[in-house]
Amino acid sequence: MSGLRTPLSRAKGLGSARTGSGHFIAQRVSAVALVILIPAFVWMIARLPDLSYEAARALIASPAGALVMLLTLTAAIYHMRLGLQVVIEDYIPAPVTRAGLLIVNTLIAAGLWLTALYSILVIAA
Amino acid sequence: MAPNPSRPLSPHVSIWRWHATMASSIAHRISGMANYIGAVLITAWLAALAAGPETYGVIEEVMAGPLAILVKLALFGFTLSLIYHLLNGVRHLAWDLGLGFDPEGSNLRSILIFIGAIVITGAIWLLAGGLI
Numbered sequence: 001m002s003g004l005r006t007p008l009s010r011a012k013g014l015g016s017a018r019t020g021s022g023h024f025i026a027q028r029v030s031a032v033a034l035v036i037l038i039p040a041f042v043w044m045i046a047r048l049p050d051l052s053y054e055a056a057r058a059l060i061a062s063p064a065g066a067l068v069m070l071l072t073l074t075a076a077i078y079h080m081r082l083g084l085q086v087v088i089e090d091y092i093p094a095p096v097t098r099a100g101l102l103i104v105n106t107l108i109a110a111g112l113w114l115t116a117l118y119s120i121l122v123i124a125a
Numbered sequence: 126m127a128p129n130p131s132r133p134l135s136p137h138v139s140i141w142r143w144h145a146t147m148a149s150s151i152a153h154r155i156s157g158m159a160n161y162i163g164a165v166l167i168t169a170w171l172a173a174l175a176a177g178p179e180t181y182g183v184i185e186e187v188m189a190g191p192l193a194i195l196v197k198l199a200l201f202g203f204t205l206s207l208i209y210h211l212l213n214g215v216r217h218l219a220w221d222l223g224l225g226f227d228p229e230g231s232n233l234r235s236i237l238i239f240i241g242a243i244v245i246t247g248a249i250w251l252l253a254g255g256l257i
Contacts, residue, residue, distance in 0.1 A: 028218065028221060031214050031217070031218060032218065034211070034214070035211065035214065035215060035218075038207065038211050039211075042204070042207070042208075042249060045253075046249050046250075046252045046253035047252070047253075048253075051184070051185075051188060052185065053174070053178050053181045053182070053185065056170075056174050056181070057174060060171070060174065069171070073164070073167070073168070076160075076164055077164060080157065080160060080161045080164060083157045083161075084157075084158065084161055087154060087157070087158065108165075112164060112165060112168045115168050115171070115172050116167075116168045116171055116172075118175070119168070119171040119172045119174065119175035120171060120175075122175040123171075123174060123175050
């Protein structure tokens with residue numbers, strides 16, 4: 001349909017960035033993973049006898065506990081980075097603020113994921 | 126020129142009322158952002174747990190003190206937000222398959238998802254007797 005675009009529109013070069021499908025699919029794939037993982041995650045934590053150091057350590061130190069934690073937090077942090085990116089793109093039009101928030105979103109997600117990963121592995125090892 | 130009354134009016138921003146579908150759509154975004162904060166708290170909890178009994182002792186102290194009720198309320202809110210986002214998320218996946226676009230059914234499902242999220246969250250907290 002490019003023939004219908006005005007010369008000004010073509011010169012500005014705005015429009016599809018041609019990378020949206022990947023984002024869309026990644027959001028859905030991580031959503032499907034979370035539909036399975038979140039119930040397991042919630043069930044595991046709800047069944048803790050209490051939130052004491054010993055009980056919490058014992059949960060994360062168990063293979064099932066460590067695996068569910070690793071899988072859930074990996075899928076969740078990935079999914080929420082994609083989700084918040086859409087929210088930022090929807091509501092923040094100012095280019096510098098938008099780019100800044102998108103960077104912060106990515107850095108927070110990466111930092112959270114590595115912190116969770118490291119913590120779980122330290123406890124489970 | 127006088128406006129032709131048979132032509133459709135463009136939507137007017139200030140004239141609207143709440144719809145179940147609209148509320149559920151907005152709640153999906155808000156719960157998504159709340160879950161982001163929840164993930165930060167879960168990660169902080171894991172980091173404290175990995176750091177050792179002294180660091181984790183701060184959490185145990187808070188949970189034994191007067192602020193515990195606030196933490197539990199926040200955790201209850203996080204559970205509600207998580208379960209709501211999960212249920213409504215399944216609906217988003219159904220939409221991606223082209224299912225569930227009828228107006229009456231959409232309204233009903235919006236209301237059922239709100240009720241379901243509250244019921245399931247209540248059930249989880251009853252199950253989690255040790256944490257209350």
